[in-house]
Amino acid sequence: MQLQQMYQEIILDHYKNPHGRGLRDPFDAESFQVNPTCGDEVTLRVRLDGGTVADVSYEGQGCSISQASTSVLTDLVVGRSLADALAKFDAFQELMHARGAVEPDEDVLEDGIAFAGVAKYPARVKCALLGWMAFKDAAAKAAEETSR
């Protein structure tokens, strides 16, 4: 069965026990993203502190993949510099679009490497990226906001 390739234990764990879930104040910017084919949605807030991602909080509904990948996201970016966080975004996005042709770098993506199997199912790539897109959008807004 190929299913295990997609639904790695790490993913199911994050799904059942998501990290950082819930919307928190204060925040600098918020992004709402939706997957138009399935109606999955996420609202995600970013708080910056100097050049650092101080908090990421979120709420939403969606499948195991979208929920788990947002949970992994918070682990990866909170406490990092914004530049580091965006580099992780790039690495995760590259992995998801690679259809399994890219070997993920565990040093960069940590638990995120579990999504390599998802990348082989193009219909689920959008799920895995939903929270990440919200992060990218909110982070850009927050950076603009705090640089004013």
Add this chain to the structure above:
Amino acid sequence: MQLQQMYQEIILDHYKNPHGRGLRDPFDAESFQVNPTCGDEVTLRVRLDGGTVADVSYEGQGCSISQASTSVLTDLVVGRSLADALAKFDAFQELMHARGAVEPDEDVLEDGIAFAGVAKYPARVKCALLGWMAFKDAAAKAAEETSR
């Protein structure tokens, strides 16, 4: 060569020497008809006298088939009762839509039977009917006009 079937001598004669051509006064009603695919057109006038088709006059541009069939039309209907003329319309239309499956009645259609070959070429049926459609339309208007 099948061409002779379509371009009967009678048709070519009427084409080269059309009967009744030209627009004449007085008239009771006029109809303008166009073949939208080739741009052929005819303007045709009908004058009624009591229940009789007293005159049919016309002008237009078109292929040999449309010109000849309008010429034949004038021969067939001028001097007839309107009812007779419309019966000839019906017979001619039936012939043209029959794809060669109907044996034309020379007593009714006279020179019009030459168009039996044209009926085998569906793209030309509209040509053969152009003037006849104008006659039907103008005759209906004229009957209404004169019955007021």
Add this chain to the structure above:
Amino acid sequence: MTAVTAPLDVDALRADFPILSRTVRDGKRLVYLDSGATSQRPNQVLDAERAFLATHNAAVHRGAHQLAEEATDAYESARARIAAFVGTSADELVFTKNATEGINLVAYAMGNAATAGPEAARFVLGPGDEIVVTEMEHHANLVPWQQVAQRTGATLRWFAVTDEGRLDLSDVDSLVTPRTKVLAFTHQSNVLGTVNPVAALVAKAREVGALTVLDACQSVPHSPVDFAALGVDFAVFSSHKMLGPYGLGVLYGRRELLAALPPFLTGGSMIETVEMARSTFAPPPQRFEAGTPMTSQAVGLGAAVDYLSALGMDRVAAHEHALTVAALDGLAEIPGVRVVGPADGVDRGGAVSFVVDGIHPHDVGQVLDDQGVAVRVGHHCAWPLHRRLGVPASARASFYVYNDLADVEAFLAGVRETKRFFGVA
């Protein structure tokens, strides 16, 4: 659905569908339960389209050469047979690219009526006019009406849906009033399977002088449908959902309405005369078929309706009814599974949508796919309906002539496996 009708010989007809003999996901038998989205095509349809292209192809309604004659004959013969299949005649049948275009055609043509002269006055929409739809519409029969309302100032209103997934007709008299210009509704819901009471709605619309627009996308492929008998003013359906090619939809319009309706798409083949500054237009159906038509696709759909007619639409409906009831009964026995839509087979077609407690529909679909069972997941282009029923999305199994009870069994086994895989009791 008379009892004397012999059942469909599914084993035999499956051989007509080449795709059904392939496997998916490492050798699993393909159990295709996504015909509500698009059907598979039998060899008869593929052959008809190819034979046309390889033997008779030319631009229709134009050139005077032999191929052009043959192509025109093939195209118009298909139109006549398709028309007969839905109880109407060729002059009331317009080809579009899909059903969605058909609904847009009616909405846009009504929007154009304001500048189209007195003949079109009855179609004009403006402030004070109302368009009534339902909460169970596919986006295709909702968004075009939202948009024309926004452009013209008309107001959009809608029938609610009950918890059981039926239309709530309790406020019909306050919803459908002399202000109503259009009543647009689906014949059969693509999510719930619900078959709506067309006769009652048409009667009500006639009472107030409203035009009816029937979305027949999910009825025409699955049961005998006669638009003239139903008495609707307009109706649409899609070729690809009924064994025919992609890229072809059908719009039915009552003769006198099509004759008065202004054009929508304009260009070649739909004109009467053209000058630089103005044009006049051909009679229907040509008036609504601008540009080179979907010629070979019409030929393909012609072959599809021949195929379906040979099966017999009564038998098709009876066959799908049996599968639907088996699926509903089977799902009812699995704890934690909730069917979205009527729970029994009454006034209900073969779309079986459901949710599994604790498992997102996307994940349900993935586990089913892993077992070779292809269902659709998401909101199925009926987002407001899902919101109304309190679910973000659902999984949907939908049946067609080539499905059998073994497919239903595989589906039910897949749902049980999904629960096991995710450890949901």
Add this chain to the structure above:
Amino acid sequence: MTAVTAPLDVDALRADFPILSRTVRDGKRLVYLDSGATSQRPNQVLDAERAFLATHNAAVHRGAHQLAEEATDAYESARARIAAFVGTSADELVFTKNATEGINLVAYAMGNAATAGPEAARFVLGPGDEIVVTEMEHHANLVPWQQVAQRTGATLRWFAVTDEGRLDLSDVDSLVTPRTKVLAFTHQSNVLGTVNPVAALVAKAREVGALTVLDACQSVPHSPVDFAALGVDFAVFSSHKMLGPYGLGVLYGRRELLAALPPFLTGGSMIETVEMARSTFAPPPQRFEAGTPMTSQAVGLGAAVDYLSALGMDRVAAHEHALTVAALDGLAEIPGVRVVGPADGVDRGGAVSFVVDGIHPHDVGQVLDDQGVAVRVGHHCAWPLHRRLGVPASARASFYVYNDLADVEAFLAGVRETKRFFGVA
């Protein structure tokens, strides 16, 4: 068109086109000279579409099952290859049902801009705004602009055509002004063969801030075309004129324009969110592809551009140029024959329209047909152009990759026979 390019091997490629081996009118060899209306299809295209339907068919962009993935890949891979064929990328390419719909899409979307919010302000048309077309347009690039002008109060103006069949650019400065919102013109006339000076017209439009819409129906199939290099804002072409399936057109739009353009057809697959009262829309190209797309047709056109690319569009153009010059030279030697359009091969594609003194084009076409030579007769959807040139209609021979000099000879012999048959000296 470098001299070193080897010519097309027409004998070999004719074998790819099954229809070319049939006969017409009692055993005559088919000489198909009506590719300007629609082309014939090679086995490679027929095979690609059938293989898709028989192996990978499912609704795209939806279901999470394997077939849906494969179908989506096939559809989007086709889009990318078709985009590359015309010098652009997939996100700038919208699939429509034909080129006519593509032009209507732009015209209607601009008409919708008035009620579509501030982002769309640059597209709004109203009184005082002008739309400029030309007298040589196909109805598809004329009537939609007439109609949107009528609906919005904008004014339609046009370039005249010279006696030689070229655009009369002498009044370009008074025609194309800051009032001009749209300049829509054909790349290559489907009647005259004339190739228009795109660069000069685009430069002029940019100077005044007008949007350019290029009708590339007769250029893309026959020569190398790069929309980005041409600098046009929008362009359309049709699959069926370039060896591809019916039912598919292509609209190119510059990225930033498509991003700001309001939707046209609405329904499923083009939305972002839908509530009963309002909707928001997906980014392009999805925003412009409402309903189930022409999936297998896109796959077929993908195969067609692969086929054409393998031949080499430079070689295709050189091949057709040689046939065109041979036809023009041959017609020049027949007394009483007048070519409608440029008499030599300069800036001219392979549509050769003509009239024969004393014989109506319909009758010319009939005699040619009797000899197996299929040409088109009529106004070729360019009625104002024919009126301008003082002919009610014309006969047109048009060439493609599968035609050869023997076809040109048969055509010229047919024209001579026509004169003999009707007894015209």
